[in-house]
Amino acid sequence: MTVFGLPVGASGAEALLENYCYSCHDEWEQKGNLQLDVLDTLPLESRLGVLNKVQEQLYFGQMPPKKKKKQPTVAERSEMLAWVAAELKKHDASTLEDKLRYPNFGNHVSHEKLFSGEIDEKPFTPARRWLVSPQIFIERINAVFGLEGGARQSSFYGVTVPVILPDHSGVRYYDTTTLDGGHLLMMLTNADWISKKQLREARVKNGEIKFNEFPNPKDKWTPRSTPEAFEVIVTKESSPAEAEMIAAIHTQYQCVLQRAASKSELERHLRLLKESISLAGNTEGLRQMLVSVLLKSEFMYRYEFGAGEEDEYGRRKLSPREASYAIAYALSDRNPDAELVKAAGEGRLNSREDYRREVIRILKDQSSFAGPGAPEVSGKGLSSHRVTHPKVNRFFREFFGYPNMTKVFKDTKRSGGFYSNAGRGTAGTSGHVIDEADKIVDHILRQDQNVFEQLLTTDEYFVYHTRPNEQTAAIIDRWREAYEVLKDEPWRDDPESVSLKHEELLKNNLGLKVPQQKKGKGRHDNTLVRLMGYFETTFGRGTTPYTNPPWAHGFRHQYSEIYNLAPIPGTRGKDTGQKGWDFQVQQPFKIPNRKGILTHPAWLLAHSQNTETDPVRRGKWIREKLLAGYVPDVPITVDAQIPEDPHRTLRERLDEVTSPQECWKCHVHMNPLGLTFEMFDDFGRFRTEEALEHPENLIKSGDGKSSASVYKTKPLKVNGFLEGTGNPALDGEVRDAYDLIDRLAKSRRVRQSIIRHAFRYFMGRNELISDSQTLIDAEAAYVKNGGSFKMVIVSLLTSDSFIYRKETQSSQ
């Protein structure tokens, strides 16, 4: 019996192919130039190429064509797939398996099946090397130098992080990357610098260099000491003894890989070390050995292979040492802490309970792992807020993708001047707004109740929240008191005598020196006249002043309009006498016309174009991230352009260009979701009409600094359509983005989709169908614990998927 002309056992594949494939691809007809019944006549390479195509077409359900009435059942399709896979496996030639490992194929595993409860396969992760993340890389450098606590560095002068993560929204850190030449080039430079710094103090002791002598005057950072085993060799006048060399090799293995060298490693490094020392002397010879260890690929990878006996399903548990790294890197970027190392050493990292104990311990620890939540926004005038577990918060940052706001450049003039782009030393307005989005996420994570629903629907936000609420309240109280006392005094005309009269008040409440002059202070200094003028435009108009006055050095808070909040008086051109935004002391606070992260300006801008919104991308995001759906990539033949037209809204233009059937078959999955967000403009501001920005529609020209140009507008349509929740009560016509978001927040599928992404984040890979039980358990943990994300983490990190490794076709 043959299939595709290839021999098969007594399977039903032949009949299935006869039924579904040969009618278009046989000796009578070769659609797409493909004839399947003569594969055995093709050279092996071509045959495998065809089989790979067949496998993909079957797997993604693209063949037989949808329009064909006769379709295989699910079971039949599986049977055909199994046969093709087996055939490819014989030659180790399947490309599908590799493709499915990448983030954009994550949703191809059937959602229904994953959560059906019918899968009884035992979960596991393929045994693997997993390239370190940029953050872990830096922490590994810290570990090389033995830096702890406050001595840890977030960057090193001579070290370039060789690892880059993609910048799409969604989980970005996967186990799919392989080390390559780019990494190597940077590692050569890095290793050179690191090894020189490792030996520096010993060389100073040895009199080779002076303590204040630096080849590069800008690079004076130096670790406090050189490990003793190295110092012995550097300071020795004669060649080192073999035992000393062995000690040095073990020491470098400990610094770099936190383990001793194996016997064969020791032999090889010893040979190199001896040769190098005889060639170049102790110091430089030793340095070569240090570099040789730093260049080991193991330094760049996390090892997860499992150890011990295989269980009946062919799986092995992570070794205690591997487990300590897996847990440490799941919850932080650092190597295992002392407790984990101890537990691993004492054989207390074997059982699920052991994992649970350590995971809960780390999650409860409020200080040891704390760090900046959004390190990349820090710059001039802004430093990221701190969070207890940056690695945990990072999941939501990547999932929502709002930090990509920094990458979108906007024309400042179009904003009327309130928006500033990222530039030298600053992430611009985006830095502040991203930080504000992060704060909401962190706020919700701290409460840890109904986390997903809260993230999607909260109406509370942080804006200009630069101090804890109590501090802000105290400042405002002091200012108000001073204003009430001084407002009827001649502070403008005679600040000197007013200041002398109210000396204590000025000192205590306003932090001013006495006497005050009318002029003569630096442009950024507080003066009585400036502060009282500011209070007049705030307290005097019944609003609360923002605690950083507009003349403060590095003042960048002129973007409140992005939330449709009026500007702080004095920040946007001349004072117009209008009430400014009534600054909120108690934050987070309610902002009208917003609902959750998807209406936060950071998310809206991150998913926008330079000069327009981006309904297609927003729709795609919701389809893929929240509905676990899939939209194929834009076909390469399509030049995706929305036509210009000064008389029509973006929606009208988009509708026209995507309405042809061949476009709509994909756009139907995106546009009806994304278009609901047209209630916000491309700066993220709520709107009811769309400005038709074209010279012929210009009503009033703005100066681009304190005012924007005004154009004719057209009413907006913001309704849409939701399908794909699997719940008829939720699917259907939606009024606007709020309606859409409310329904999404109620959808079980959305909850499951977020959990699938969390799985990917903590496991570094796409879920396999065999991970079904892990996902079901994680969802149950979320529901049972009142929507606790922490319990989702505990569930995932104590699952079989996390604990067990299995050798697969792709790993050894």
Add this chain to the structure above:
Amino acid sequence: MKSRRNFLKQSMLGAGSMALTPGLFAANPKGKAPKRFIFIHKGNGLLPDTLVPSTLKGAELEKEKRKEAFEVSLKNHELPEWMGALSEHKENMTILQGLSGKMCTTGHHTWQSSLGVYKANERLSSIKWATVDFELAKLFPSSLEHIELACFPSGGGNSRGNINGIEKGFSARGPQQPNYAFGSPKVAIEELFKSVLSDKESKIQYQLERRLLEFAATSEGAMAEELRGIEKAKVKNYSDSIENIRERNRKMDAMSDVIRKHAPRLDDKYFADDLNTVDRQIGHAEIALSTLISGMTNVVTLTADELGTIYTGVTDIEKENVNLHDVGHGKPVGQFEALQVREKVRRHHMSLIDRLVSRLKSVPEDGGTMFDNTMLLYFPDNGETHHSKGTEWPFIVMSGKNAKLDIAGKYIRLPHYGKEGHKTLGNWYTSILNAYGNPVEHYGAIDTGLAHMDQKGAIKQFLG
């Protein structure tokens, strides 16, 4: 250092008999010589008015004043006086005006912007893609692929640290991958010519490096052998890359006669740590010539200066530490007005270009000279002036007769910013890339301020 000098002197001995033929390509079949590119960028802006031929008259002068499009042959015109050093090369020269670069970071410091056509800043994440010089290097591969030399800034916000070291440069190999540039002729020679350096220290370093790479290649290679599937790739790519570097080293070894022959001929003063800026530039130019002529690379990028470069050795004010930032703000230096100081700086740049062009013209290649296959671009890293907006981005281009763009011998002004037919830095680089074999639809970010125009593609009239 003494032994290094000896080596250089020895190589100088051969200079008289130094046949001016590039050893590598002498044997190339006709027409097969690679194309070469030299990018030279400067800080503090390049004032468009200073590039206008003094003999421009009548309607053309009016157009120039109104910044309207026109072109004239340089044959019929006098170059501005400060460009005098290039008057011999007028037929190879293009003065290109009217490009804009508002999609770049402008103002004081611009990082990779002028070569990458995007808003780069000090964050690596701002590097969106490989800069244009690297794209060209891919089209004309060589052992070293690309060489970047820089007179690093020592002050200001763009400070790169050690101005004599190997530091992050102004080119990029790819997204988020800054290139490294040689800060001094000395460090460049130590790195680039180490295979032919004859002093003991260099020889030892050379041997150590070879052994280390062999060690790493063997260890990782052995590990890869035992693996299969994806896990194999995860190690094998790495060990293959180490092997590639070894292969490159072997190639360089095989070229060592040629490299030795063309090693830079530099006086001792170029090896000093306190080299003045002008000498540093000359040293870099010599290294550029050596690496191009010996065939080590086909693309060289030189940062002549950056705003934070403290200038020393400028003619007439040799003793002054010229702060370009202050000059940008109109501060005089000694008895000279800021504009005069700017001119002195440019005048020296022109002599560097003359040095490069003249030397390449003296090297026979393919029945002509090496310069025939060379294109040199001189331009500001930030546009039209000190506090630039990027509305103008003047270029001086020197191209040999085999150049694939039809621009030589002309003063070209393109339509001004925002006017119909206006062209950007992106269009300009797209033209070069398209002409030399990269069919990219458009290279560079788009200008949000020109959203109403079709900004993409090459400048058709340049493609001949």
